[in-house]
Amino acid sequence: MTADIISIGDELLIGQVINTNASWIAGQFNLAGIGISRITAISDQKEHIINTLNEASRRSEIILITGGLGPTKDDITKETLCEYFNTKLVFNETVFENIKELFGKRGFDISELNRKQAEVPENCIPVKNINGTAPGMWFEKEGKVYISMPGVPFEMKSMVSDHIIPKLLQKFDIGAIVHKTILTQGLPESVLAKKIEDWEDNLPDSIKLAYLPQPGIVRLRLSTSGKDKAKLEENIKIEIQKLKKIIPDSIFGFDNEKLYEIIGSLLQEKNQTLSTAESCTGGYIAHLITSVAGSSEYFKGSVVAYANETKENILGVRDKSLVEYGAVSEQVAVEMAEGVKSKLKTDYAIAVTGIAGPGGGTPEKPVGTTWIAIATPQKTIVKHFQMGEHRERNIRRTALTALGMLRRELV
């Protein structure tokens, strides 16, 4: 069984909007065990919509349509669906109630256009839109399912997750699918793969493993399917317990957790504070930490010490260390961490110094050479890394690696 995705909208065909809706739906459907046969983006024209529906229904059992449901001129999809299913628009009281409720919350008056939005093809089952006024529409014809949804991502997404996928799984008796993503850090993909080889080889046939690497992080996704959801979840849990014993230091979280959010929670639990001293990352670590609402509870600040004199004057790095070992050195990383911890009076501190590139490398210290130091209430640890040549990736990997080192000190 496969699905076709049809994305309607001129904005897609002039390159104004990237079709992230289709990718997101494809990802969700694949995770639910339904493959996507084709993704088609077409313009807001009746004959294009009809042709594409005809083609898609020859290929797939499920046809998903997004876009073209605006209240005004764009409302061509609904009329076109009436023509395709040989039916007519009828006023739907339940849909109208939803629109009135949404407008009530926002304090707007209902217009004639809104009343028109409550009209749906007579043969469809409306799908409630909790985030907007355009309802979803579920059609069935000759054993196939057609679903039309708005193109606004957050309206479409909640429909798909909360309503459409569960209903499809039920209708087509696909069964339950369980996924769990394990977030790891500190081991390159190849080293990690070697380390967990035996565990992987001994996974039950019903559980599949996927490696999903990102700069500085490797995600491991376990997937399994069957009839009994609770049993599937239990099976996955058992394997994760085994994995935790093999790489206890590398697992930092699950699913969509962010490393800087986890660090924030750990600091808040301990009621302790953090500061950072950044050279090559140029403020990116502070930016990640402060992207979390409420981070002012535990983050006191950062000194971005790009110039040597800033390292000396603000952080108290010794001139001797800079001259003797250079700005990118173990000694300077340690002094930066201890300096910022003392100056900003925090319990923990991160310091990074490195050559982000593309310039500035030497034979002894090539581009990508990086030192990271973590100061804790008890001690300071420091490590050397070779981060690579690409400036942006280098900055990201350094930031995530530093946050990972801090996390290990916090747990």
Next chain:
Amino acid sequence: MTADIISIGDELLIGQVINTNASWIAGQFNLAGIGISRITAISDQKEHIINTLNEASRRSEIILITGGLGPTKDDITKETLCEYFNTKLVFNETVFENIKELFGKRGFDISELNRKQAEVPENCIPVKNINGTAPGMWFEKEGKVYISMPGVPFEMKSMVSDHIIPKLLQKFDIGAIVHKTILTQGLPESVLAKKIEDWEDNLPDSIKLAYLPQPGIVRLRLSTSGKDKAKLEENIKIEIQKLKKIIPDSIFGFDNEKLYEIIGSLLQEKNQTLSTAESCTGGYIAHLITSVAGSSEYFKGSVVAYANETKENILGVRDKSLVEYGAVSEQVAVEMAEGVKSKLKTDYAIAVTGIAGPGGGTPEKPVGTTWIAIATPQKTIVKHFQMGEHRERNIRRTALTALGMLRRELV
């Protein structure tokens, strides 16, 4: 005349990769005056490719194919194109020379697989890939053009810009198209539109204007088409000159220039230096500035002063100012700017203090309240803003607004 885009790759249909290639091509083609009729993403299977080619060629004069040209198992596209065009693969010396040259640069040995990459369908004109080993392929059949390109974005992009669009414009005698994007800052879209209304109304009919707003920036794109490219460029230039007189302070650059790159160039020209003191932006301004290679030439560092005591201890903000006016105030912004400028011994300094949200707002100082100060060698200027409620947008808008204020002091 229209084009169809066919994107080949299973990774698109499982939602692992977003189809940014198709959006980018659509944008470039529209700018060149060629509309896109349909975008289709399909899997790496021969019958899917053949069917889609048949459908597309009934619709469009130009058929663009990306993906499926890898050296190994993915190489199904090339074989399929041979079948579609009823031809066979032949070894192409020019393509092989390009592969050898690329491998020579990287110091790799040539393998049998690489030799195979130099085989192309006999009836195609190979398109040189300056960034990779898979050549593009240009076919013509019954007045229609089919172009197959690799899926790697930066390989595909240079082919499209440098070779394919110019060749299509020539072949189909579409004429020249000239676009120029004017980057503005400091005026909200509605205010800007009012201010330049007369200018817009008096634009020649041949020149079209598009508003392209982004958080903190409004881009104005002028487009015109005709036969004589030099004349078109001259016409656009004349209108930009007129616009410069109406909003001299708001235009900061053109096309793809970045505000923080422009600031870097201005500081380097003057041989002067910059530091920043960031509260609500949490290091994001420093991150933008240091994302530019070579920024260590003019950027000495930043103090991310999230806690009040950091503002006092490191930046020298007076306790009296914090108590009397609060951390988010004109006085504190000024003292932060002057403090960091003096501590880091720079010519210029940016300081921002605000309530990024979602918490921390009060009736007097709601979320989004922001003060930005710019210290120059002569003076310190300070301004109040209301940035909005969304934390991430708030941080971005504040950073771009602060950089914009600095730019005005530098020119």
